[in-house]
Amino acid sequence: MSARILVVDDQPANVRLLEAKLQAEYFDVCTAVDGFAAIEAAKLEQPDLILLDVMMPGMDGYETCRLLKDEPRTRHIPVVMVTALDQREDRIRGLESGADDFLTKPIDDVTLFARVRSLLRLKTVLDELRHRESSDALSYVMSEPIGDLDSVARAVVISGDPRAATRYAAAMPAQVRTQVETDPVTGLEAARSNADLLIVDLTSPGFDGLRLCARIRADAATRQLPILAVINPGDTPSAVRALDLGVNDIIHRPVDAGEMMARVSTQLRRKRYADRLRTQLDESLEMAITDPLTGLHNRRYIASRLHQAMESSNNGGAPVSLLIADIDHFKSINDRYGHEGGDYVLRGFAERVQRDLRALDLAARYGGEEFVIVMPGAGLAEARGASERLRASIASEPFDLGDGRSACVTVSIGCAQAEDGESAESLLRRADEALYLAKDEGRNRVEAAHSAAA
Amino acid sequence: MSARILVVDDQPANVRLLEAKLQAEYFDVCTAVDGFAAIEAAKLEQPDLILLDVMMPGMDGYETCRLLKDEPRTRHIPVVMVTALDQREDRIRGLESGADDFLTKPIDDVTLFARVRSLLRLKTVLDELRHRESSDALSYVMSEPIGDLDSVARAVVISGDPRAATRYAAAMPAQVRTQVETDPVTGLEAARSNADLLIVDLTSPGFDGLRLCARIRADAATRQLPILAVINPGDTPSAVRALDLGVNDIIHRPVDAGEMMARVSTQLRRKRYADRLRTQLDESLEMAITDPLTGLHNRRYIASRLHQAMESSNNGGAPVSLLIADIDHFKSINDRYGHEGGDYVLRGFAERVQRDLRALDLAARYGGEEFVIVMPGAGLAEARGASERLRASIASEPFDLGDGRSACVTVSIGCAQAEDGESAESLLRRADEALYLAKDEGRNRVEAAHSAAA
Helix, strand or coil: CCCEEEEECCCHHHHHHHHHHHHHCCCEEEEECCHHHHHHHHHHHCCCEEEEECCCCCCCHHHHHHHHHHCCCCCCCCEEEEECCCCHHHHHHHHHCCCCEEEECCCCHHHHHHHHHHHHHHHHHHHHHHHHHCCHHHHHHHCCCCCCCCCCEEEEEECCCHHHHHHHHHCCCCCEEEEEECCHHHHHHHHHCCCCEEEEECCCCCCCHHHHHHHHHHCCCCCCCCEEEEECCCCHHHHHHHHHHCCCEEEECCCCHHHHHHHHHHHHHHHHHHHHHHHHHHHHHHHCCECCCCCCECHHHHHHHHHHHHHHHHCCCCCEEEEEEEECCHHHHHHHHHHHHHHHHHHHHHHHHHHHCCCCCEEEEEECCEEEEEEECCCHHHHHHHHHHHHHHHHHCCEECCCCCEECCCEEEEEEECCCCCCHHHHHHHHHHHHHHHHHCCCCCEEECCCCCC | CCCEEEEECCCHHHHHHHHHHHHHCCCEEEEECCHHHHHHHHHHHCCCEEEEECCCCCCCHHHHHHHHHHCCCCCCCCEEEEECCCCHHHHHHHHHCCCCEEEECCCCHHHHHHHHHHHHHHHHHHHHHHHHHCCHHHHHHHCCCCCCCCCCEEEEEECCCHHHHHHHHHCCCCCEEEEEECCHHHHHHHHHCCCCEEEEECCCCCCCHHHHHHHHHHCCCCCCCCEEEEECCCCHHHHHHHHHHCCCEEEECCCCHHHHHHHHHHHHHHHHHHHHHHHHHHHHHHHCCECCCCCCECHHHHHHHHHHHHHHHHCCCCCEEEEEEEECCHHHHHHHHHHHHHHHHHHHHHHHHHHHCCCCCEEEEEECCEEEEEEECCCHHHHHHHHHHHHHHHHHCCEECCCCCEECCCEEEEEEECCCCCCHHHHHHHHHHHHHHHHHCCCCCEEECCCCCC
16 A cells, blocks of 8 residues: 655765665655754644654654654654664663664665564554544543553564563563463464463464464454564564564564663554544543433434334334323423432333333433334333333332432323334324323323324 | 466466566565466465456456455455457456456556556555454454445546546436536545545646645545546656655546446445454443443543543643442333333433533443443532432433333432542542432432532
8 A cells, every 4th residue: 555655864876776676666756854844844744654863963753753652643653763773772771762763774674674564564553543632522531641551551472482472471561461362273262262362482383473463363252452472583574474464563582671671662652643543532422322311222323213114114014112201290390409400200111111121122202301212013002011110110209309309390292103004103193192181181101002094 | 565466377487477576576485387477376365456367268358356345255355367369348347346456468467566566555454444354343244244345435536637527427327416517626625525436637838747646645534535546548758757745546538427327336346345353342432431221431441531620630630520320220211111111211321411411421321220421521519410400300200211111310419520649549539439428318419429528
């Protein structure tokens, strides 16, 4: 997949060299000659990846990377540091400033492009979610910075070499609970049960680490889990293969504890970001169909589900019944106990509804003090029985109002079973007429609807 | 990226051959020996891709593919037909039954894996969205089948050879409006302005079609657009490169009109599916922050935005002011004109609020007949002016109740400017106290809050 790449280097010759390599692979390249220009270009051009030189006059690559990772508009763009420095300290410093990888000049093209492909693939998926981060609904929640690794995470180290595995486990950051597995089968099991990160050793004999990584990626349950693979230095084919299979990052033997810590932290930070995007999206979707006061479904949702259930019933499926329940004299509850007291009653009512329903029934607050319950598979007799149980449960004990007081509440309910070819509107109208009758007959009652034909 | 692939063939030798090839590339393979077993395995194993033989006893590959594409649980899985048949009619029949590609045995491995990688990449992105299709909030809308190509679509044909371009345009399905471009620069422009599909000719001399495809993919505005590339028969390197750059499908010269039509329809159908997923997700997110009755924001949203605006104000940003507006004697409007009349008033009120506000002001229905308006950048004098204008606008003419009647409505408003270091709760309380005063002083009035210090 092609993409836009920002090349940052103060040496024009270096820029030209990388630009030519990337263009030969059909990437779209933009360039910057120092850190300040890089940050501006990143905000403006929104590249998919940044190749960042470390040694630059003015602001160096470390500081540039930190600023890019602090800025909401560029935080999501992967950064690969490219440098002639190859001291352990430089590498760790680069990773700690937020870089996704640290490549040493002269750059090996195969490694570079494998890394670029891998980072772009991850970004493409997250962009689908991020695109929605800019929507109003999510932006306000997602605008906080992600922060450092603070909460507890669970890692699984999988290596055929128990001593090596123990060493890797010992190199984990303090907040990471690590489990060691020496067998690929139990390792995969452990990965499936609530891990946040996997360390897979590709160097242990008699153990096909690449195959294990492929399995982890082929399985929907573990597809999203970050994998850090341990390989032998100079084993470029394994590194490239691993990245192409979907491994997130590579670390070379002998494993340096500081580097392990920095790479693990990067992976966990990224996972937390992706998890938060997904959770936020799911929660927002949930909010779209939920009544905020009672936590029941809202009118919009129940209307569409009723429509669906009736369609399936009309196509020869099971029967469908509907209840409309309206709290009696709710206005006087509000007048007497205030809006807050009224809210307590509505919430308490919703609780009893949910307690009394079958698992497959759908309850919604339809508006004000009116509730609608859809009962898929239920005939009129069953709906009448459920209505009667609900009525009795509401009347059985007073509602707590949260301030030491309590209120006696009753409910009137109309119920109806959908008839052949009937529309949702007609069913709702019949149940509503039954409710009206229940109110008319003195409230705290259940009435079943007349047949539509009658 | 590794993935799970379902191989379907009635010849065990063929199954073993493909299985070995795929496993050598670290794919996870499951198998089926006929169409019925294939459909069951697809439902159960949820593979990422299906390689489907055409000639099978019992149910053939065409019928199997049709059933897989009709079934909601398997519809999203790409299908590649693999067959010894190489007649034009077979290929078109395969594509028309919903297959994503049609490969001829003996299979060229390079082409196979390029195609597999390309289909998997597209699937990974859609899975992020599809995952949410199974959530309650979306499932009810997304459960309808996608249907055939019926609505009008816009295609752009880009080829350096005007005669070839015209021939490709003539081969488009009737519902597709086609624009021909012979220059890559104007072609890219056309792609950016509301196209649904691009046909890019990789065979015209003096025109780097691969570079153009790369540009289209590197540009966020056109990244999602389906591209169908035209290549010379036997030019496997271009086909592989094109698929790896993100081209969605390939067609060989001389272009057969029937095959073009089938491939274009497949791409448009897939695009419509992806577009619907995205739109649905965005609309659901919008619903999560919207009051359904008035279309204004809801309480949840305004609370978080107020918090945000005050934080930025406390960090040395512009001032923030807040209005709380409450419709006077709303209960008697409801009593007199019924709930429906009340709803007309609430909607009409929201309309006047929106008409009178500045573009950057944020208005929400806070609950019942109470509205909150956040004015970023506004001091108390400005907020008071806006309040007074709103009050006058509400009182100026009666509200239409939809049934020929109309009602005179007035509003009381309390406004307040956030003070240094003040919390949202405190600001809301002060505005509410001012509102209370306005009610107390006779309604249809504006009152500004006292300073928090006073």
